[in-house]
Structures are given as structure tokens and as C-alpha cells.
Amino acid sequence: MSRMFQTISFLALIYLIHVMALGALASPASERENILLHTDRDVYVAGEDVFFRIFQTNENKREGLSARIAYILLQTPEGEMVEGYLVSLDETGGYGSIYLPDTLSSGFYALRAYTRNMLNRGAEHMAQKHLFISNRFDDQLDVLMELEEQPSEAIKAPYVDSLLSASDNRISPEVELSINMDSRMYGRREQANFELELTMPESQVADVTLAVVPALSLWPFLNPDEQPGVIAEISTNGLNALQIAEETVYPLLTGRVTDKRDHAPVEGVRVLLNTLDSLTTLTYTKSGENGYFSFAIDPFLQDKTIYLTWENPGDDRSLDLSITDVFEAAGTFEAYRGGIHPSIPLYVRESQDVLKVQKAYGSVYTQTEVQDTVLQINPHLLYSQPIRIIDPSRYVPLDDFQEIAREIIPWLRIRRARGEWTMQMHNERTAYTFFSTPPAIFINGLPVGNKDTLMGFTSEMIQHIELQNIPWRYGDMSFTGILSIFTRHNLDPDPFLPRPYVMVDPIRLHPPGRHFVPVADDENRQANTPDFRQLLFWEPSVIIDGGQKSSFSFHTGDLGGTYVIVVKGMLKTGEVFYQSKVFDVVL
Amino acid sequence: MWYYKFRSLRTNVGIGKSVIFALPLFLLFIKPVMSQAVSNSEYHHHRALAGEIISPVIRYAGSPYLFEQWSSGEVILRSGAVIQVERIRYDGLSDVLLWLTPDDNSHVAVDKGLIQGFHMRHPQRDDVLFFYMNDLLEEPPLDCEQCFVQLLETGSFSLYARRSIRATSRTENVVFGGESHQMRLLANDFTFYLSTPDGNTFRIRPDRRSFTRVFSDYPRETRQAVRRIGRQVGGESDLVHAVRDLNALYASDPALFD
Incomplete structure (x- = not known):
């Protein structure tokens, strides 16, 4: 009995070591990152840009964050992807903007963000933010009308009131945030200044996103808990x-x-x-x-x-x-089904009209950020210099590739036997020996499986031919010569690519979009072009050190109403904070 | 020995059978995890060493290689990616890096247009040799486009060596294939280059006179300081030490070399 107990104990120990090793190797603490997703508003009209900020964090107080790519996608409740982008991250996160296609139908959508590593933990651990998007030509707004008819107990209180009641500006026992404005009320196209005062230990650093938006564009009931999801262990299930x-x-x-x-x-x-x-x-x-x-x-x-x-x-x-x-892997989500305040549909209709005016005047408030770092592009060259380069235009025009090879490429032997083209290349390092196996063939950098396309090439179609007619090694691959043909014009590669093949759409990083605000000079103030900005100010990433005050300014537009300065941030220690300040624009 | 220990564990310790049973299980569990952890780090750069597969032929008496033995090292691609290699050696006669492929022992003359340089372990000493393509260095010491240059010391003053091997006019009999062949003898033709903070490069010999002559146009005080440093120069390693001392002197008093 005792012996069996020892055996079982030892096996349990071994299993424990295995699980620990699995955790340590496959998902060290630094890799268990999580994301907090923040947007400038909660409600948009199709044809506008959503400005977003991704805060990267982990269970290790943001130390050693290593993910450099995040995926952000806009999806319908049924899980259908509307837009999907790759966003570049730094050690704190990333930001950008997404253009909402004009053809989107009115309804609730979810913006999700995650890293590849987070995919391992399933859709429920992705950062998610629910948005309402209306089509600007949807006068009926049936989706909202149905919600408005909900029983009264489900109707949410006006969000302005809830924002005003959030007077406690303490983030954590040792951090306090104040937003100090130079006025409580501003006129049309007037400069507004505000100051962020973060009282916190000097060792702390706050990573902050700032937005100034109409109060009615914030629907707190859509995203009652905008905290990053619980950082889950990576599943070891298989x-x-x-x-x-x-x-x-x-x-x-x-x-x-x-x-x-x-x-x-x-x-x-x-x-x-x-x-x-x-x-x-x-x-x-x-x-x-x-x-x-x-x-x-x-x-x-x-x-x-x-x-x-x-x-x-x-x-x-x-x-x-x-x-x-x-x-x-993003999965589905449940759209908001509660009641809404009667002022909401009115605001959405007004936003539709505002966007129509913006479109009519061609007003654009998004600029793609110019990257100041020059990307080093290193082609994965198979060889640096070919042994021979042949330019067919230097010879008399020839009608097919077999004739081209016979007349101007003596190092290439082409035969046709039993309906198959065979090729052999002369070994440059010998006097008369041809390689016994065929060369690798490329057309415009793509491998060739079916040689029929190549055989139909005339001199006029070919820009130049490269011959690497020596025994060549590339990693653990060996070649008995390489024949590489470049055509003058683009060519559909489908007929000549080896079968089967998989074509993958270009993978590109979404260029970060910045909110662009017209200069608030006297000339602009007198201009006749309407300034119908809903988003008055957006600064996606501001780093504030402990004990530091930061000043910001923006100018109001031609839309009156109640606005909110929204400050969302994350401390170096990973704590999330949110603060807001309400003011009015009176025209 | 391992078997003996295993036997003793089995007979003397009560959990011996568990070890026999559990060890393969443990290895089975841990292997995929480890292989994944390793492969993750390999994703960041594309890395493949390329070059011509060659068949070495005996054309001269003597060795064309800096070291006859193969040694381990790393090759730095133009992308910055580093490839660890088990067996490389430098051919000073043809100025090529040779790579002995692990799968079929082919000799590959690495394509110089695709690499920045290589670091090679000294086969006899606990030392690493740093070779770079001359044209990729910030201030190329040599007047050649694609040739390897060894970096011996770097700093405000840098010391480089060209490890050429050349065929002399002397001949020697070499026996291979059962026959004796008279062949030209190979000899080392190492040259050294000193680059100074003002961007000039001087070809020098590893001796005191050549070393101090580089500074002949400098003020008396500088010449004296250099002479003190160069007093011991009588070979390659002395020259390296002297350049190191020169860098220390420059760091303490840069005005001396204005």
C-alpha cells in the first residue's frame, strides 16, 4: 500500500513538474498580456472614423510586455466581420482609427481587440467594446425605436447626470486625478484650455488617452464594465x-x-x-x-x-x-436590449445630419500618421548576383522560349518528350557537363510548376533572364541550377504555379490615424465652412510622470451642447482609471 | 556509468519503478513544449545561408585556409539575422567563407553578397574571430568591395587585418592519387590596417617602427606618448594591445590627437 502511495505521489510530482514547465515555457508571465480597448465615443454614424486606443497590460504590472501586433475587428452580433486590421503595438499599446463604411446598416456592433497570444485563451478574453452605428440615410432608426419602447424600469438614466455624479476623482489610495478647465462655458470656435493634475508618487507613470466629445455620444450602459478581462491562464487543454x-x-x-x-x-x-x-x-x-x-x-x-x-x-x-x-475566432456577442432615453434617437438623427454636412463640405478630420522610422527592407534573396543575365531585346525577336533557349541561352537545354517539357542546365564550373536534374524555375519571383506558360514566352514578353547555373545551396535546399525569368508586363501566375498552392491576401499593418483639427486662427474663425466636429479633441497617448501637471488646449466648433472631457488611462502598475469633466458650448 | 547509477537507484531506492515508468512519460510531455518554445524565437527573422556548392581541389602546396580545422561560429546576414553554424572555415586564398553543411557534408562557398560577416571560434584558443565585409564597415579600411576583413580591436582607433593567403613562386612536391605533383607553395600574406579618429587608415606592420610612424606628423608630446605605448610592439598580439592602450590614451586625453 505504502509502495503504491509512493508511486502515485511520484507520478503526481512528475505531472506537477510538467504543468510548471508548460507554464514557464509556453506562457511566461510576460506573455500573458491583456488589452483594454478605448474609443473616443460609443455612438457613430457610418462614414465616420472610430478613434481607438489599445492599452496593453499583463499580470506582471505591465513589465516585459512583448506583443507587438494586435488585431482589431469590427463585427456584427452574429460574428460577421465588417473590418479587421493589424495594429502595431509598442510596450504600452497602440492606437489608430477605423473608417466605418458608408454602407453599414444601423445597429449594434462590437469592436474587439486581441493579440495572437490572447487567441489561446478564447474569444471571451478578448477586449471588447460595444458601439452603436447608424446609417446616415436611415431616417427610421427602427433598432433604437424598438428599444425606446421597452418598459420604463429598463430605461437608463441620462448619462450626463451619471457623469456629473461621478465626483470622486480618486483612482487608488495613492493616486488622484483632477481636470481643471479655464471656464465652464465656451462660445463658438473658442479656445478652451484644461490641465490634468495627477497626484501620485514620483515613481508612478500614467499612460493617458484624452477625448473631448458630446456628452450624448457616451452611452455608459453599452459598456458597463470597461475593464480589461480577467487575465486567464493559457488553456492547457490539449x-x-x-x-x-x-x-x-x-x-x-x-x-x-x-x-x-x-x-x-x-x-x-x-x-x-x-x-x-x-x-x-x-x-x-x-x-x-x-x-x-x-x-x-x-x-x-x-x-x-x-x-x-x-x-x-x-x-x-x-x-x-x-x-x-x-x-x-472572435465569436458572437449579445447586442444591447435594454431601454434607452428618448433623447438618444434625437441625438443620433442630429449626428446623421452633422455627418451629411461634413460630407457635403468634404470635411476630413483624420490624418494618417507619418512614420518617422525608416523600415529596413531586406529581400530574402536566393542569390545576390546571378552568374548570367540575358536580355532578349539585344537579339532578333524569337517566337517561343524553346527557340530563345536554343538561340541565345546555350547553357539551357530544353526537350519535349511524351508531352512533357524537360530542362537541363549546363554546370558553369565544368566544360561540357549538364546537371542531371532540372533547374528550379521562377517567373517574376514565383515558382513554376507548369512549364507550358513559359514555353509560350516570346522575346518581347521577357525583360531579362537570370541564370544561376552552378550547384547552389539555400538553407537545407539544394538546386542544380536556377532559371529566373522576369516579364515586361504583369502576368497572372495561376496558370504556371505548382499545384496545389494557396494565395494569401497581403498582410499589412494599419497605419495609425490621428485626429486632425483645423488651426484655430482668426481666419478660420471667420470662415464660412461649418466646423461640425463631434470629436473636439483626441490625444491617444500621453505619458505623464508622477508629480507632473500637463496642459492641453482645443477649440470648440459650431455645434453647441454639453461636452465631456474624458480621461482614460492606465498606471505603470496596470491600474485603470477614468475621469471626466463636463462643460457647455453655447452658440 | 549511467546504467550503473540507474541500477543502484532501482535496487536501493523505493521509487525506482516509478522512475522507470514516469521518466519516459515526463519526456513525452515536456518535448512538445520545449520544441515550441525554441521555435517561437526563430520566427523573427528569415534565415537561410546561401552559396555555391563547391568541390575542393588541390592546386597548391599548403593550406588555403586560415585554419585547417572547421570551427563553430555564427554568420550575420544582411538582414541582421544571425545563423548559428557548426562548421565554418575561412579560405584566405579565395577570400570566401566555407560552410560544411550538416546533412550531406557539402562544402558551400557562402554568397558574400548576402552576408555582413561572421564570427568564428578560434580552433586552438578560447577566442572568437570577428570578420566583416569591408564595404559594410562604417569606415572601410581596405580599397576592395567584397572582401573580408578581420576586426582585431575597435574604438577611436581600430585595428583590422586582411587574412590573405597567396601562391608564392616557390614550389613543393605534393603527393596525391599515388603521384607526386610539383605545386606552388601557399604562404600567409596578412596585412594590418589602423584607422584613426580623423577617419584616415594606415597600413602598418606589427612592429614598433611602423606603429610609431603613423603618428610622425603629430606634436612631440603625442609622439612621445605613442612611442611609450609602441615600445613593446613586436608581433600581432602586441599590436592589438598597443591599439587598446592607444584607445585608453585617447579616452583620457583626446586633445592629444587633434
Whole structure:
């Protein structure tokens, strides 16, 4: 009995060590990041921009945050993605803007944000913010009208009152935030100044987002708890938890190789990545255990259509390759169903009219931020210089590639036998020897499977031909010569690409959009162009050190009403704070 | 030895059977986790070493390599990605980096247009040698486009070496394939270059006179200080030490070299 107890204890110990190792290796504390998503408003009209801020945090008080890519998507309650973007993060988070397509129908939508690592924890742990978006031509606003008819107990109190009642400006026992304005009331196109006073220990740092918006554009009942979700442990439920790697530098393109017959994962398959290019490049990786593979989409590969091909396993298996859709995992959400205050539909209608005026005057309040860092682009060259470059335009026009090879490429031998084209390349390092196996062929940087397209090339179609007719090594791949052809005009690669192949849409980082405010000079004040901004001020990221006061200013527009300065921030220690200040614009 | 320890554990300690049973289980559990953790770090850069597969032929007497033995090291690609390699060696005759592929032992002359340089472990000493492409250095010491230069000391004053091996006019008999062949003899042709803070580069020999001559146009005080440093220079390692001392002197009194 005692012996059995010892055995069981030891096995339990082993399991414990395993679980600890799993936690330590697959998800160290720094990797268990979480996101808090903040937007300038809660209600928009299709055709406007949503300005957002992503605060990155983790269970380690924001120390060692390593995710550099976040995914942000706008979706319907049914889980249908409207827009999805990749956002670049720094050690605190990221920001940007999303244009709401004019064709969106009125209704509730959710903006979700997550990192790849958060995908491991499931949709419920993603940062989420519910928004209401109205189509600017939807006069009926049925979605809101139905809500207004709800029983009176479900009707939410006017949010201005709830904001005014939030007089406690203490964030935590040691941090206090005050918003001090130079006036309680402003006129049309008047400059307003305010000061943020954060009383906190000098060791603290606050990361703050500031917005000045109409009070009626904030619907606190839509997002009653805007805290980041509970930081969950990465599920150790099977190997699925480990499939999605972390994006600490570049976005990743991940996928899986499986056997077509039984969908069993296939390990060790070389997956090749190519893009249309004026250089001969190649990127490859091998599927690991469970069939997963991953490519880092560095600046060279970003913004390009990607073509994936894979090597035949050499047996009777037929392989399938699937790409991980990082926007697929977002899931559904339940739209708001409670009552609303009668002033809400009136405000939404007014916002629709405001946007119509903005569109009529072509007013744009978003600017793409110019990046001051120059991206270093390093092509994944297969070779730096070809042995030979042939320019067919220097010779008499020739009608097909076989003739071109025969007349001007003596290092290439092309034969046709039993309906198949065969090619051999002369080994430059020998006098007369041709390689016994065919060369690798590329057209405009893409691998060639079907040579028929190439054989139809005339001299006029080809810009130049590169020959690397030496035994060549690239990583663990060996080539008996490389033939690379570049055409004068763009070519549909489908006919010549090896079968099967997967085409992946360009992966690009969403350029950060900044709120642009016209200069508040005298000339502008007298201008006839209406200044119908709903968002008077947006500063997505301000870092305030302990014991420091920060001053800001903005100018009002041509829309009167009650406005709110909203301050949302996160301390260095990961605590979230929210503060607001109400003022009026009287025309 | 391991078997003996295992046996003793099994007979003397009560949990021996558990160890036998649980160890493979533990390894089974831990392996996928470890492999994943390793592969995560490899995602950040694309890395593949490229070059021509060559067949070494004996054309000269003597070795064309800086060291006959292969040694481990790392190759720095132009992208900045670093590839750890088990077996590399530098061919001073052809000025190429050779890579012995791990799978089929092919000799690959690494494409110089794709790399920034390489760091190679000294096969005899506990030391690492730093080689870079001359044209990629901030102030290229040599007048050649794609040649390797070894960085011996870096600072305000930097010392470089070109590790050339050249065929001399002397010949020697070499026996291979059962026959004796008379072949030209290879000899080291190492040259050293000192770059100064004002951006000039001087070709120097590893001796006292050549070292002090670089500073012949400087004021008397500087020349004296340099002479003190260069007193011991009588070989390559002395030269490296002297440049190190020169950097220390410059750090303490830069005006001396104005």
C-alpha cells in the first residue's frame, strides 16, 4: 500500500513538474498580456472614423510586455466581420482609427481587440467594446425605436447626470486625478484650455488617452464594465493551446499541413513562400509537430500577395494546407436590449445630419500618421548576383522560349518528350557537363510548376533572364541550377504555379490615424465652412510622470451642447482609471 | 556509468519503478513544449545561408585556409539575422567563407553578397574571430568591395587585418592519387590596417617602427606618448594591445590627437 502511495505521489510530482514547465515555457508571465480597448465615443454614424486606443497590460504590472501586433475587428452580433486590421503595438499599446463604411446598416456592433497570444485563451478574453452605428440615410432608426419602447424600469438614466455624479476623482489610495478647465462655458470656435493634475508618487507613470466629445455620444450602459478581462491562464487543454505563436516583432502567417484523407497533421513538410517580385526570393519553413508552420511577415513580405506551395511528401499521401484565420475566432456577442432615453434617437438623427454636412463640405478630420522610422527592407534573396543575365531585346525577336533557349541561352537545354517539357542546365564550373536534374524555375519571383506558360514566352514578353547555373545551396535546399525569368508586363501566375498552392491576401499593418483639427486662427474663425466636429479633441497617448501637471488646449466648433472631457488611462502598475469633466458650448 | 547509477537507484531506492515508468512519460510531455518554445524565437527573422556548392581541389602546396580545422561560429546576414553554424572555415586564398553543411557534408562557398560577416571560434584558443565585409564597415579600411576583413580591436582607433593567403613562386612536391605533383607553395600574406579618429587608415606592420610612424606628423608630446605605448610592439598580439592602450590614451586625453 505504502509502495503504491509512493508511486502515485511520484507520478503526481512528475505531472506537477510538467504543468510548471508548460507554464514557464509556453506562457511566461510576460506573455500573458491583456488589452483594454478605448474609443473616443460609443455612438457613430457610418462614414465616420472610430478613434481607438489599445492599452496593453499583463499580470506582471505591465513589465516585459512583448506583443507587438494586435488585431482589431469590427463585427456584427452574429460574428460577421465588417473590418479587421493589424495594429502595431509598442510596450504600452497602440492606437489608430477605423473608417466605418458608408454602407453599414444601423445597429449594434462590437469592436474587439486581441493579440495572437490572447487567441489561446478564447474569444471571451478578448477586449471588447460595444458601439452603436447608424446609417446616415436611415431616417427610421427602427433598432433604437424598438428599444425606446421597452418598459420604463429598463430605461437608463441620462448619462450626463451619471457623469456629473461621478465626483470622486480618486483612482487608488495613492493616486488622484483632477481636470481643471479655464471656464465652464465656451462660445463658438473658442479656445478652451484644461490641465490634468495627477497626484501620485514620483515613481508612478500614467499612460493617458484624452477625448473631448458630446456628452450624448457616451452611452455608459453599452459598456458597463470597461475593464480589461480577467487575465486567464493559457488553456492547457490539449495542444491547441500551443499552436499560436507570439508576435514579438512582426506579424505571423501561420497554418497547418494535414493529410487530405484523414486530416492527420503532417510533420516535416517544407512550405515555400514566394511573392511577385523583380528579384528572385524564397522563404521557407517546415511544418512542426502537429503540422503547424509559421512565417514572420517582415517588412519585405508585408503588403504583398503571398503564394504558398509545399513539397510533395514523396509517398501516396496528398496534403492539405490551411491558413490560420486570426479574425475568425472572435465569436458572437449579445447586442444591447435594454431601454434607452428618448433623447438618444434625437441625438443620433442630429449626428446623421452633422455627418451629411461634413460630407457635403468634404470635411476630413483624420490624418494618417507619418512614420518617422525608416523600415529596413531586406529581400530574402536566393542569390545576390546571378552568374548570367540575358536580355532578349539585344537579339532578333524569337517566337517561343524553346527557340530563345536554343538561340541565345546555350547553357539551357530544353526537350519535349511524351508531352512533357524537360530542362537541363549546363554546370558553369565544368566544360561540357549538364546537371542531371532540372533547374528550379521562377517567373517574376514565383515558382513554376507548369512549364507550358513559359514555353509560350516570346522575346518581347521577357525583360531579362537570370541564370544561376552552378550547384547552389539555400538553407537545407539544394538546386542544380536556377532559371529566373522576369516579364515586361504583369502576368497572372495561376496558370504556371505548382499545384496545389494557396494565395494569401497581403498582410499589412494599419497605419495609425490621428485626429486632425483645423488651426484655430482668426481666419478660420471667420470662415464660412461649418466646423461640425463631434470629436473636439483626441490625444491617444500621453505619458505623464508622477508629480507632473500637463496642459492641453482645443477649440470648440459650431455645434453647441454639453461636452465631456474624458480621461482614460492606465498606471505603470496596470491600474485603470477614468475621469471626466463636463462643460457647455453655447452658440 | 549511467546504467550503473540507474541500477543502484532501482535496487536501493523505493521509487525506482516509478522512475522507470514516469521518466519516459515526463519526456513525452515536456518535448512538445520545449520544441515550441525554441521555435517561437526563430520566427523573427528569415534565415537561410546561401552559396555555391563547391568541390575542393588541390592546386597548391599548403593550406588555403586560415585554419585547417572547421570551427563553430555564427554568420550575420544582411538582414541582421544571425545563423548559428557548426562548421565554418575561412579560405584566405579565395577570400570566401566555407560552410560544411550538416546533412550531406557539402562544402558551400557562402554568397558574400548576402552576408555582413561572421564570427568564428578560434580552433586552438578560447577566442572568437570577428570578420566583416569591408564595404559594410562604417569606415572601410581596405580599397576592395567584397572582401573580408578581420576586426582585431575597435574604438577611436581600430585595428583590422586582411587574412590573405597567396601562391608564392616557390614550389613543393605534393603527393596525391599515388603521384607526386610539383605545386606552388601557399604562404600567409596578412596585412594590418589602423584607422584613426580623423577617419584616415594606415597600413602598418606589427612592429614598433611602423606603429610609431603613423603618428610622425603629430606634436612631440603625442609622439612621445605613442612611442611609450609602441615600445613593446613586436608581433600581432602586441599590436592589438598597443591599439587598446592607444584607445585608453585617447579616452583620457583626446586633445592629444587633434
